[in-house]
Amino acid sequence: MDTLVAQLAGVVGAAQVITAPADLAPYVTDWRGRYQGAVRCVVRPGSTAEVSAVMALCAAARVPVVPQGGNTSLCGAATPDASGAAVIISLSRMNRILAVDPENNTISVEAGCTLLEVQAAARALDRLFPLSLASEGTCQIGGNLSTNAGGVQVLRYGNTRELTLGLEVVLASGEVWDGLRGLRKDNTGYDLKQLFIGAEGTLGIITAAVLKLFPLPKQQTTCWLNVRSPAAAVDLLNRAKTSFDAQLTAFELISAVSLDLVLRHIPDTRPPTPPSPWYVLAEFSEADPARVEAWLADCLEVGAVSDGALAQSGEQARALWVLRECISEAQKIEGISIKHDVAVPVSAIPAFLERADAALNDAFPGIRVVAFGHVGDGNLHYNLSKADAQDNAAFLACQPSVNRIVHDTVHALKGSISAEHGLGQLKRDEIRRYKSALELDLMQRIKGALDPDGRMNPGKVL
Incomplete structure (x- = not known):
């Protein structure tokens, strides 16, 4: 047996280390079926202490790690590369509701809780956790935090970043940062939790969070x-x-x-x-x-x-x-498409749709535009395919040209090429066209400070 695999089994138990190819398959393929990777093994720790020990072993062996929640990423953020060198750390067993404080309007949860479970725990005490996504039955809080998920109620309550008061994070070294504080005011230096929210597991592994609750609407x-x-x-x-x-x-x-x-x-x-x-x-x-x-x-x-x-x-x-x-889901059944998750100022939504539709129809006659989304906060899902599924294979080969039209239009309107899905590996290279050299350099410096060996979810975001 691989020495590292044996050491990991010693931490979490042999039953929680997956190595059989058939059992690995669900972990190494993304939800959309676009990315297929390979791993050394999947480890399923049951506590923060076990995550810490697993991370320390991987650090000592200089092995890359890929954190994974519900594996519902639309950008390949939780899928490993094809090298087979990485270890996936699945948080699915860490699914405990740690505490609910109705008077402070907070709920403390482990990262492996599904969004639906958190909503239900809040509702049981007449409270609302307002994050709401189509995948809420399978997506996990750790993934929601790592992608700064949005959903349908951002208009009123904000995205995941605004709904988070505290985090617990295991760093690349295995050290544990305990920031599980339910405070709405804490002006004692850098707000470290914001580094990990939206970082897609490239800086550390979120293991628990303190989240905001609200009165449950009666009507x-x-x-x-x-x-x-x-x-x-x-x-x-x-x-x-x-x-x-x-x-x-x-x-x-x-x-x-x-x-x-x-x-x-x-x-x-x-x-x-x-x-x-x-x-x-x-x-x-x-x-x-x-x-x-x-x-x-x-x-x-x-x-x-x-x-x-x-x-x-x-x-x-x-x-x-x-x-x-x-x-x-209907699009997935219909067939593959070129997906975009963009944000522009709300006032610019009509201009974006008019300009992008016209440019794409000129370049790709017969294109089908599936546009929908959260107009209340300027976030549109803008997905493109051919009406005849048989034409899509050739159309998908044009993705770089399609992306250029869509993303250049977004950029011209002072928008973002990723509103709530993150960058993952899908937009890792594309983002370099739209962020300044200084902004990319600052991100690299932060990455280098927290993950000097580049082992945290390699190939994603940067």
């Missing part, structure tokens, strides 16, 4: 609205924010093409309104439903929306959310 109103254009959606967003302010908790933009894919591939779905070029899915929390209904009537009267459906029950609201949350 939510969900509506599906027909709008004529993205510009009309942005106008409607500002109408809603003016009337409801923080009671507007989600505002999603969905194209007709996106909805059509869901209706085609996801069972038991149906359109809630007559066809429209674009739709908005809006959610209001703790707002008087009669007031929302009156606001919608006014929007219809002035032409801000052309039609709409107001959920009359929780079941109807969930059915509307399925139409939004299953777009990515």
Whole structure:
């Protein structure tokens, strides 16, 4: 047996070290099926102390490590390279809710808890953990933190960075930084937790976190609205924010093409309104439903929306959310596509869609644009393919040219080529075109200080 593998088994137990190729397969392939890697083994520690010991052994052997949570990354961030040199450290066994403090509105959790488990633990004490993603049943908090996940309620509550008060992190050396503090004010120097949030496991392994909670909304109103254009959606967003302010908790933009894919591939779905070029899915929390209904009537009267459906029950609201949350799954069933997760100022969303659509149609006649996302915070998922799946193999070979058109358009509008999915290995090289030399150098210096041997999730981000 490999000496390191034997040492790792001595720390976590032989049953928690995976080496058989068939058992390794789920860990070395990304969710989209685009990246395939190889590893020495997968280690499944059950505590922070075990993570620390595993990291110390890997440091002594100068072996690279790849932290992995639910393996739901869309950018290949949790997939190892093909060398087979790395060890995957899976946090899935570290799935304990450590503490819930309703009076401080915080919850302390291990990194292997799924997002759904954290939401449920908060809800059991009449609290809300507002991070909400389509993959919440399988994605893990450690991965959410490592990618600074966003989701549908960023508009009201912020992304994962804003929802985090404290972290516990195991460094490349095996040292443990205990920053598990539930403080909203702590002005005692550098805010170290921010280095690890969004770093995609390239600086250390997040093993636990203290997260913010909020009062659980007692009443939510969900509506599906027909709008004529993205510009009309942005106008409607500002109408809603003016009337409801923080009671507007989600505002999603969905194209007709996106909805059509869901209706085609996801069972038991149906359109809630007559066809429209674009739709908005809006959610209001703790707002008087009669007031929302009156606001919608006014929007219809002035032409801000052309039609709409107001959920009359929780079941109807969930059915509307399925139409939004299953777009990515429907795309996966339809076939592979060139995906983009971009952010621009909210006011620039119409310009981005107009410019990018036109440029891509000129360069690639017959291209199909699947555009949807969190218009409330300027984050769009902009995915491209050919309508005939047989044409996609040739189209995918054009990805560098497609990316250049999309990302140059984003950059010209002062946007970001990654809003919430991270860089991983998918955008590692692409980001060099858009970040300044100084910014990249500063990132490299931080990486060098915390991971001088470059062993933490190599080949990702930088």
